[in-house]
Amino acid sequence: MSRVSSRITLQDVAREAGVSLATADRVLNGRAGVREATADRVRDVVARLGYRPNAAAARLARGETYRFCFVLPSGPNVFMRQLAEQVTNTAEWLSAHNAYIDLVRVDVFAPETLASTLEGLIGRYDGVAVVALDHPRVRSAIDDLTAAGMVVVTLVSDVPSSHRRHYVGVDNIAAGRTAGTLIGRFAGGRTGSVGLIVGTPALRDHAERQFGFTQVLSGEYPALRVLPARESLDEDARTQAIAEQMLREVPDLVALYNVGAGNSGIAGALTSAGQAGEVVFIGHDLTDDTRRFLLRGVMDAVIHQDAGHQSRSAARVLLAHCSGEPLFDEQERIRIDIFVRDNLP
Amino acid sequence: MSRVSSRITLQDVAREAGVSLATADRVLNGRAGVREATADRVRDVVARLGYRPNAAAARLARGETYRFCFVLPSGPNVFMRQLAEQVTNTAEWLSAHNAYIDLVRVDVFAPETLASTLEGLIGRYDGVAVVALDHPRVRSAIDDLTAAGMVVVTLVSDVPSSHRRHYVGVDNIAAGRTAGTLIGRFAGGRTGSVGLIVGTPALRDHAERQFGFTQVLSGEYPALRVLPARESLDEDARTQAIAEQMLREVPDLVALYNVGAGNSGIAGALTSAGQAGEVVFIGHDLTDDTRRFLLRGVMDAVIHQDAGHQSRSAARVLLAHCSGEPLFDEQERIRIDIFVRDNLP
DNA sequence: TTTTTCTTGATGTTCGAACCTCAGATCGGA
DNA sequence: TCCGATCTGAGGTTCGAACATCAAGAAAAA
Numbered sequence: 134m135s136r137v138s139s140r141i142t143l144q145d146v147a148r149e150a151g152v153s154l155a156t157a158d159r160v161l162n163g164r165a166g167v168r169e170a171t172a173d174r175v176r177d178v179v180a181r182l183g184y185r186p187n188a189a190a191a192r193l194a195r196g197e198t199y200r201f202c203f204v205l206p207s208g209p210n211v212f213m214r215q216l217a218e219q220v221t222n223t224a225e226w227l228s229a230h231n232a233y234i235d236l237v238r239v240d241v242f243a244p245e246t247l248a249s250t251l252e253g254l255i256g257r258y259d260g261v262a263v264v265a266l267d268h269p270r271v272r273s274a275i276d277d278l279t280a281a282g283m284v285v286v287t288l289v290s291d292v293p294s295s296h297r298r299h300y301v302g303v304d305n306i307a308a309g310r311t312a313g314t315l316i317g318r319f320a321g322g323r324t325g326s327v328g329l330i331v332g333t334p335a336l337r338d339h340a341e342r343q344f345g346f347t348q349v350l351s352g353e354y355p356a357l358r359v360l361p362a363r364e365s366l367d368e369d370a371r372t373q374a375i376a377e378q379m380l381r382e383v384p385d386l387v388a389l390y391n392v393g394a395g396n397s398g399i400a401g402a403l404t405s406a407g408q409a410g411e412v413v414f415i416g417h418d419l420t421d422d423t424r425r426f427l428l429r430g431v432m433d434a435v436i437h438q439d440a441g442h443q444s445r446s447a448a449r450v451l452l453a454h455c456s457g458e459p460l461f462d463e464q465e466r467i468r469i470d471i472f473v474r475d476n477l478p
Numbered sequence: 479m480s481r482v483s484s485r486i487t488l489q490d491v492a493r494e495a496g497v498s499l500a501t502a503d504r505v506l507n508g509r510a511g512v513r514e515a516t517a518d519r520v521r522d523v524v525a526r527l528g529y530r531p532n533a534a535a536a537r538l539a540r541g542e543t544y545r546f547c548f549v550l551p552s553g554p555n556v557f558m559r560q561l562a563e564q565v566t567n568t569a570e571w572l573s574a575h576n577a578y579i580d581l582v583r584v585d586v587f588a589p590e591t592l593a594s595t596l597e598g599l600i601g602r603y604d605g606v607a608v609v610a611l612d613h614p615r616v617r618s619a620i621d622d623l624t625a626a627g628m629v630v631v632t633l634v635s636d637v638p639s640s641h642r643r644h645y646v647g648v649d650n651i652a653a654g655r656t657a658g659t660l661i662g663r664f665a666g667g668r669t670g671s672v673g674l675i676v677g678t679p680a681l682r683d684h685a686e687r688q689f690g691f692t693q694v695l696s697g698e699y700p701a702l703r704v705l706p707a708r709e710s711l712d713e714d715a716r717t718q719a720i721a722e723q724m725l726r727e728v729p730d731l732v733a734l735y736n737v738g739a740g741n742s743g744i745a746g747a748l749t750s751a752g753q754a755g756e757v758v759f760i761g762h763d764l765t766d767d768t769r770r771f772l773l774r775g776v777m778d779a780v781i782h783q784d785a786g787h788q789s790r791s792a793a794r795v796l797l798a799h800c801s802g803e804p805l806f807d808e809q810e811r812i813r814i815d816i817f818v819r820d821n822l823p
Numbered sequence: 824t825t826t827t828t829c830t831t832g833a834t835g836t837t838c839g840a841a842c843c844t845c846a847g848a849t850c851g852g853a
Numbered sequence: 854t855c856c857g858a859t860c861t862g863a864g865g866t867t868c869g870a871a872c873a874t875c876a877a878g879a880a881a882a883a
Contacts, residue, residue, distance in 0.1 A: 140543060140576065142869060153832045169829060185573060189534035190869035193838045198485065228530055230486070310820035321666025349820065441808065463786065469821035473654035475694065476814035487839060498862045535839035538868045759868060
């Protein structure tokens, strides 16, 4: 049996170090007016006793409230709607920690709008989480925010070259590779063509998934030929039209990978062509629709990134950076979930 | 833009309801001596204003410390070692919430020992998380604990018929089904036999996985014949011997599913038989070993349940039940993770 | 030696809620 | 109408840390 922790207050530390509470306090909060030797003594005792400030008391005493802003894309995208909903839940949870979230939705396909929205946030928040577009204007807006002393994290879609403090989201190249491996395996040694549908290659996450997917298929499944990517703009109707055309014109079609939204369109096309369950179909993001497609055998796997995790993680990261509390990195890693019919949550 | 929360104190509620702080306090903490009509008025205002007690202040004021005990199996099982490590991390996190964890390890294959260990905990803790054996003695020990007013949650392996307050873990039938579907798909239309290795059918989770697996394979992949299950007792050497024997004696072996531990043994057998990558191999629990096997192509998929999630979830559940704080169910659902080479964390 | 500057201790207030006591107020029943 | 029982208000204390102020003592500079 191992007692893993204890409860030690600043009082204990002060007594043990032979200084007053005030001095111990000055050391711990980096206030001036303590001889270096004394400060060291205090720090020693802190380490030896394993003193950990009572977070509840500290927050209560500070009485600070943090203001965060989450900037998400507007539009009908189901995943983004889920994310917005989860942000609302997160806000409720955060309110117990003296932090408030405002939620802003802007047009994701307009870098100028996004950039100017971001710039309008300067000084009004302590931290910003943004589903970013990798565009020079957006990058410079992010840098402006950090220059103004705000903590910025990118959410779902990264801008690696910016000064964002953290990226909360998955490795989309790995997500694409995962799709590639699953399609390669599910195709079961068949030879033929694989249809590839993206929302728009202008979105960094779509481009990365496409890259990872093609990499795996062309490298390891030579029997499968990846057709040139078609753009759906994430619209159901357009996606359906593309899928229908493929089913008509590609006789040896063995699989479909949909990088973006619009899975309902593909399911519709497969079903009406009588090919549901025949053509391997993998897409992204678990929704009511894709869950149903999995259960019906229309989709074979869904690659997912949990909106709730990402929202909470972004909030924790913002909070930790603003209040100086520690972060458990391992807990903040967002995973690439694979769902098949049998492990649906 | 939507401001999702606010900060309202009990003071505000009392003022708005036209009562004193003391009365509002009595209502919220269920203390006697308030007329029902007045209490209703207060509750109305609480709802209307969306008052949420400041958790930090509440905990500070209560000053309670909760003592939890985590009872895990002893022995060399890697997953259980991971779990123990994560419990230690969780303990550190919990110490910021005035809660302490003791960690006890007992022999999992001895229901008597487990049961008497549990009974020895009575009165010494506020809550217990236990990796339970589904055995009448253990069940009655759990019921004794709850009868003594302690909160008990089962971890990883459930005892559904007991009075445990909560089960933190995955649906192991679903996990077995997931393995079945993946093997069925990965086998790619081949015809042949599938080897099935369990630790011991006495463990509920093993039995459930076996059940789910067999259900899917026999129901949906008639070309695959599931061999009678062999028992490995979770030992590498034994597992290896079984795998070697299967590889020798079953000429049409197309896949192996290992329900318990001992994946290294199977990997060894496959490699030395020159069958690595030929025979589909799926097992449980991501470890350094299984990760390596995935990357080398010896294993095709690993079904995983995150030890860190489970440990933290158990702690949150215990804390919530003891302190009466709310739980977000959705966050406490443990997922069945599927890992292939490309989505390793 | 005398100032000035630097350290330190002592002491207090604040945060929001939990919990306690005591004195009135109100109410029902006899 | 009066009595006890039941409400309610007012006030205080506590938790642990953050932060402020003031004065005493020590060390360094003049």
